[in-house]
Amino acid sequence: MPKTIRLPGLLRGYRPLRPGPDTFDQRADRSRLRSRMIALVLACLTLMTLDHRPGPGSPIEPARDAMGSIFGPVESATSSVVRPVTAIGDWFTSRRAMQHDIAALQSENSRLKAEQATSQYQRNQLAEFQGLTAAADTLGQALVPAHVVAYGPAQSFSRTVTIDAGSDAGVRPDETVLNDDGLVGRVLRVTPTTATVLLIVDTESVVGGRVGSSMEVGFLRGRGGLGDHGTLDLQLVDQSAAPAKGDPIVTWGSQGGAPYVSGVPIGRVRAVYASLRESTQRAVIQPYVDFGALDLVGVVVPSGTRSDRGVIEADGSLR
């Protein structure tokens, strides 16, 4: 039994009774612990400095890619083991059948969109709304179906998910991700078999949106909402225009369809707040998508993309 020395300061709570692999009752051991702690903390700070702006330019990106290539398949495999338990209804559904499901869901979606457009609020906008949908079709969008296999923990304060389609499936960064309810997010980075998707409810996500009834454009920012239905903030470019409660919001679309293609439903206006001081209108948007229960999603890819799986073409056919 070695002599126990009272340690000062931070180490006071530690009272070794017998020598273990990490006993610091000797001066040399304590200085070894100190230097190791300093080395570890410095390593963390170096990493943060190197990765100060995560993205394609970061020197940490190759390490992220490497980890993605290793962990992506592990996550996909785990998810495929867990999915039958979490989604009993899908138990007997093969992947092929799921692809038919997404086609069915898509057609149902367009039917619902048409129904929505005929409701009291937008009857006068029917032509424009149908035009938007048609425009999305004529852009020649095809969908790569994918499953969400991993969620970023809310403890990380960012809302990201991994999907099991990567560059082998024809997915590229900055492509739109949607499901049968509406817009999900955009692809941040891809590995051969997986892709990381930034959800629109993340606080760093900004989406150009258009109010379906008035065609006003604005920007939707995620609020990092924790609930299954996180909300979005909409700020209109024309600050005098006020969206009405219940108005549907669709994507405005960017040049070349990246990162967001136009005409994808995002959500509807839940509440409108007017700020007299800044003379702006802020609307809270309830997204159509249930971000707590994401499973089957589609990535919008250019028509004719080479893929390792069936691609749903704009006309609903499988290729």
Next chain:
Amino acid sequence: MRSLRVAVAAALVVLALVLQVAVFPHVAWEGIVPNFCLLVVVAAALVRGPAFAATLGFFAGLMLDLAPPADHVAGRWALALVVVGFVAGLMRQDTRTPATTVVATVAVSSFVGTSVYALTGLVLGDAVGSTGDVFRVILVALLWDVLLTPLVLPGVMRLLARLEPASAR
């Protein structure tokens, strides 16, 4: 023996990470899942002390930072878990650790870990969210971690104790 220890610790961390991102989101409360990586680091700290736990915490945090779908500044979870490993390591006792000590250590570690992560986010200008949300996340994560402690910690601690160098027995 040393390589076996490293391999077992690495396997535990990988398992923890996969549970955290691919399995438990299905039962998550508002997206908050138990932090299994943190639980493994605390178990290592209670069995092997601060130096080993801080090093393990660094690598576990690095995995949390880099494995998809992470998209924050790398090094944030690494720093949080290094701190957790050190703090929890100070609670190590050489007699059998009482259950109350284990639970208290997990609670403190969870609070410290998530808080350090949130604070680095503030300093680096990464997205964090409102103060209310941050506290809610910290508290729910703490509850999750304490809830999972009786299921995870005893097994992991026994496994790590078995691999402890013979000289320490």
